[in-house]
Amino acid sequence: MALTKRNVTVALVTGLALALVALPGCTTTKVVTAPAGVAADTVTASGSGAAQAAPDTAEVSLGVTTTSSDAKAALDDASRAAERIAAAVKKLGVAGKDIQTRDLSVYPQTTERDGKQVITGYQASLSVQVKVRDMARLGEVISAANAAGANTIDGPWFTVDDPAPFRAEAMEAAVKDARSSAEAMAKAAGRSIGAVLSMSSSDVGVSPRPLARMALAEAAQAVPIEPGELDISANVVVVFELE
Known part of the structure; x- marks a missing residue:
């Protein structure tokens, strides 16, 4: 069937709209x-x-890094610190659903001796991600986490719930x-x-x-x-x- 000028133009308009929808992002x-x-x-x-x-919500990442001569001991120390951090922020009203442990890692520390790499100990690290909904207590939460064993603090990132x-x-x-x-x-x-x-x-x-x-x-x-x-x-x- 032959296309009229109007049909062709309408088709082009529709195609333009679809192309815009398909753009990345x-x-x-x-x-x-x-x-x-x-x-x-x-x-x-x-x-x-x-x-x-x-903003009515803030997220902060509370990091823990521990070292020990034994990999398990380093991990256990980091885990206990994470538990203390979670307990400390819960006392300030942070709900358990707003606390998440993440980025857990354990790796050896080495030094060179006689041309060879020798393991001297192990380092464990993790982070406790905390969402704070009571903005007035955000500073207290950060301070309490630091006192409980957090030795790196990233954030906070502010957003709206x-x-x-x-x-x-x-x-x-x-x-x-x-x-x-x-x-x-x-x-x-x-x-x-x-x-x-x-x-x-x-x-x-x-x-x-x-x-x-x-x-x-x-x-x-x-x-x-x-x-x-x-x-x-x-x-x-x-x-x-x-x-």
């Missing part, structure tokens, strides 16, 4: 296709939006931005925009805000921590009908 949130009989002239616009959120409302706010702003751009382009061409034919988004989401690794001297006292605000962003591509 893009997550489709919604696609709306034009019904039969809709005018084929279109304008495509991108938009970005952001929302700010006060439920980012959905902020993502929706950022998405709404991004769509408004795309509409504003499309209206400006259409006006410059002596046209106006109509219905939305398709849209796609790449969900950037929440970027956890980290602090630099803390020195042990800083962790010896309750650490004052200011989490600031998080930026939650969204990007969209929208295809509008031209009138």
